[in-house]
Amino acid sequence: MKKMRFLVHLLLIIVVVAMSACSNTQSSGEEKKTLEVALWDKNVSPAVDKSIEAFKKQHPDIKVNVTYTPWEDYWTKLKTSIGGGKGPDVFWMNGPNFYQYTSSGFIKDLEPFIKNDSEYKKDKYFPAVVDLYTYQGKLFAAPYFIDSVGLYYNKKLFDDAGVPYPDENWTWDDIEKVGKKLSNKEKGIYGYSADIKTSQSVYYDLMHQAGGYIISEDKKKSGFDSPESKGAFHFIKKLIDEGISPSAKTVMETEGKQLFLSGKVAMIPAISVSAGEFKGVLGDKLGVAPLPKGKQKASIVHGIGWAMNAKTQNDKAAWDLIKALSGKxxxxxxxxxxxxxxxxxxxxxxxxxxxxxxxxxxFLDAQEYGVPYPVSKNTAEWQDVETKEIQSAFLGQKPIDEALDTIAKKMNDILAKENSK
Structure with a gap:
């Protein structure tokens, strides 16, 4: 009998505790949520972590998990997970992949959130990055940061060669002239890095500086086969042939950035995002100047936006997190x-x-003569052609002009299909 009373009493306790837990969940409004965040550059983690901590103070009931996936695997992993109906709630978006993700319905239109949010104003942000992430008149990724390209240089290598540092008056002639003085074959030092694997900071800029273009403003024509664009690539070949820049084979084995950081390259064009990393390695030996001009000045402008998974179950919380990251x-x-x-x-x-x-x-001044990063609906498709053909040409497998003509032809076919839909 005592055992029976004990069991009844125990059962009552369990019921009361369960009801209390249920009451607490209901009184708090909803169960604890988790937001998954994805991006690729760990160098930004201190800033991201600080913004997330601020968000959690306002939303103590929400857990935030951040996953950094290396660039080489980021887009494959992201597309597979989102395409399968899962994926992160909030993630980094870039220009080349933007149209594909919006047209595929992978990311959520942010305009309804903006309309109901008196604090968020699109006109506070640089127009170039707002335009980059606008699709059919609607913003699909909140602007986070922008980048442009400048000429980084190693002051010690300049001092050792007894030549003045680059300045705003430099042209392509200076790259060649000073680059020769800085190059030292015996020590394995190059004056300049024209790493053909890095389109934004190397040949895209040179194409525009030469008076050419990558894609026409109406997104209907490739500019790779124009005489001006071809001139940019022949300038790169000249720098390589004269030993001023590492060969394609060399940068395939050790990228230009690593050669610069190890003191084997005196000058390298690179985006503003590289400033902190370069400074951390080179310290006071690091300097930066505007990109030397060809026929004209040009610097490719790009930027990263925060996108929201179209299938997130926590869109209100996801928007609040995006605001914490990209708001004031x-x-x-x-x-x-x-x-x-x-x-x-x-x-x-x-x-x-x-x-x-x-x-x-x-880098801020570069906005005045900045050129928007080239994109279309299928940027990734024609960039794949572009990469293969350019690398093939600079590895000596075909003439440069032939490779550029092939890029233009295949790119025009891709753009024609885009515009026929």
Missing amino acids: EGEKVIAESGFSIPADKSISDIWLKSIPSLDLKV
């Missing part, structure tokens, strides 16, 4: 970190002070 406070955090130029125009001056020893204004 989040933009201030990334500006102070020195990672890159914040997309919020009003915060850009803060970024200029993040690395006092570098003239970061070079």
Whole structure:
């Protein structure tokens, strides 16, 4: 009998506890949520972590998991997971993949959230990155930061060669002339790196500086076969042939950036995002100047946006997280970190002070003659052709002009299909 009373009493306790837990869940409004975040560059983690901590103070009931996937695997993993109906709630988006993800219905239109949010104003951000992430008149990724291209250089190598540092008056002739003085075959030092694997910071800029273009404004024609664009690639070949720049085979084995950081390259064109990383390795030996001009000045402008999974079950929380990352406070955090130029125009001056020893204004000034990163609906498809043909040409497997003509022909076919839909 006592045993029976004990069991009844125990059962009552369990029921009361269960009802209390249920009551607590209901009173809090909803069960604890988890937001999954995905991006590829760990160098931005201090800024991202700080913004997430601020978000969690406002949303203590929400857990946030951040996954960094190397660039080489990021897009394959992302597309597979989202295509399968899962994937992260919030993730980084770039220009080349934007049209594919929006047209496939993988990311959510942010306009309804913006319309109901008095704090978020699109006109606060640099127009180039807002336009980059606008599809059919609607914003699908919140601008986070922008980047442009400048000429980084190793002051010690310049001092050792007894030549003056680059400045705003430099042209392609200076790259060649000074590059020769800086190059030292015996020591394995190159004056300049024209790494043909890095399109944005190398040949895209040169194509525009030569008076050419990558894709026409109406997205209907390739510019790779224009005489001006071909001139840019022949300039690269000249630098390689004269020993001023590493060969394609060399940068296939050790990329230009690594050669620069190890003191084997004196000058390298690279995006603003590289400033913090380069400074961390080279310290006071690092300098930066505007890109030398050809027929004209040009610097490719790109930027990263925060996108929301179209199938997220927590869209309101995901929007609040995107705001914490790319709103005024989040933009201030990334500006102070020195990672890159914040997309919020009003915060850009803060970024200029993040690395006092570098003239970061070079990258802001580049916005004045900046060229938007080239994109179309199937950017990844024609860029795949572009990469294979250019590498083939510079590895000596075919003439450069033949490779560029092939790129243009295949790219025009891809663009024709895009425009016929």
